[in-house]
Amino acid sequence: MRPPEKLTPALQELLENVDAERDEFLSLGDFGEQVNERLRRAFLPDMISDTLNIEGVHVNPRITLAVLDGLALAEADKYVEVEVRNVIDAHSLVDTLVREGYSLTPDLIRQVNFQIEKEIIPSAGSFRSKDVQISGAQIKPPAFAYVEARVQEICDSFSAYDHHHPVVLAAWIHRELAEVHPFEDGNGRTARLIQDLVLASARFLPVGIPAFRRQEYYDALQTADFGDLEPLIAMIANSQLTALTKARRVAKDPGVRKAAISRLLQGRNQAATRAREREYELWRRRVEELVEETQVWAAELEREVEGARLMRVKLWDPLPLDAWQEIRDRGFIRNSWIATIFISEPASPGFSILLAAKRIDKITTLDLRDRYSEVALQVVVADGENRYDFHYADPYVTVRAICPSEGGFEVLASVPGPAGASKRVTATEAVEALLTGAALKAGWSS
Known part of the structure; x- marks a missing residue:
């Protein structure tokens, strides 16, 4: 066939x-x-x-x-x-x-x-x-x-x-x-x-x-x-x-x-990116608010003591989104300084307070696991011309970190017990808490 x-x-x-x-x-x-x-x-x-x-x-x-x-x-x-x-x-x-x-x-x-x-x-x-x-x-x-x-x-x-x-x-x-x-x-x-x-x-x-x-x-x-x-x-x-x-x-x-998974993840990533950008913008505005409040305090102090510059504030370049994200991912980066506050008296070398961005778990030993990724402002004190020691706890300036948040700020102290717990405050109250210790260290109050 x-x-x-x-x-x-x-x-x-x-x-x-x-x-x-x-x-x-x-x-x-x-x-x-x-x-x-x-x-x-x-x-x-x-x-x-x-x-x-x-x-x-x-x-x-x-x-x-x-x-x-x-x-x-x-x-x-x-x-x-x-x-x-x-x-x-x-x-x-x-x-x-x-x-x-x-x-x-x-x-x-x-x-x-x-x-x-x-x-x-x-x-x-x-x-x-x-x-x-x-x-x-x-x-x-x-x-x-x-x-x-x-x-x-x-x-x-x-x-x-x-x-x-x-x-x-x-x-x-x-x-x-x-x-x-x-x-x-x-x-x-x-x-x-x-x-x-x-x-x-x-x-x-x-x-x-x-x-x-x-x-x-x-x-x-x-x-x-x-x-x-x-x-x-x-x-x-x-x-x-x-x-x-x-x-x-x-x-x-x-x-x-x-x-399909790529589309889903793309949507998820876009949503995550938008959420991250919103979080960064809130953080940036809060930091600006805190820095501006610190500058206001410096100006008011100068007026009160008739021109004596007891407090000066130096601002560093604003922290961009990618640097902020890297801090969230790694915990810290170099050159994350936000502001430096100089406290001085005519007859003393004075001291300075540095505010540097760092992930919160790298600053405090408090149990903050639910806030592991937050970027806070670490408070570091240096006497005179000394270099900043990020592991040093000053006996007077007990504020260890200021955490920008949606509702204002949280102040974390280095002293043990209830005083070391976080406390939600306004920008004015955060600066006051910081400078109260500075005043004790400078001998302005006892």
């Missing part, structure tokens, strides 16, 4: 749809290891179960997956395990042939049958040595003496018919091998795998024959015996469409999911 040179319009349209679906699937590009494994697990268990169930070997995808994963089966399933493992090995052989290239020969067909029947029958991979009759078939296979020549003829014709659509060629060789029935057993599985070899070589998917279409499959083979190959072609084409649609979905799922 030759492959049909002319197809009905309906079948021709079906094959065009198959081509379009394949091209769309291939347009997704090369897949990574994860996607290839997903495709393998999406198709191989069903194909193995289907091809065995058609032959009366009762197996389900669960058992097939167990064998694929190397899991031990119950003793009652040991025969099935051999059948499943053999078909897995046969599929692996087909994959290798597709990947490395092949010429269709009787020896190759024998190799496929050997993989299917090894450890089951002694004649695995050998052409049959007796005549057979196929149950329910209208045509009798050739006598065993002619099998090898007939298989060689099929292989020679296959090369001559390569101008046909791959689905047509796959259906044709499937039917030819089924008719010849060249082996003692495993003929159907061998024919379906050679069919899939032809399909996969043309970058279609191996589809086998679905078990639920078993009767339709037998009917199509019987129709082909009378010269009409179109029902078998249509069955394989429809299976191809279904498989390609599923494969495209499986292949795209990780990308679609990744894109």
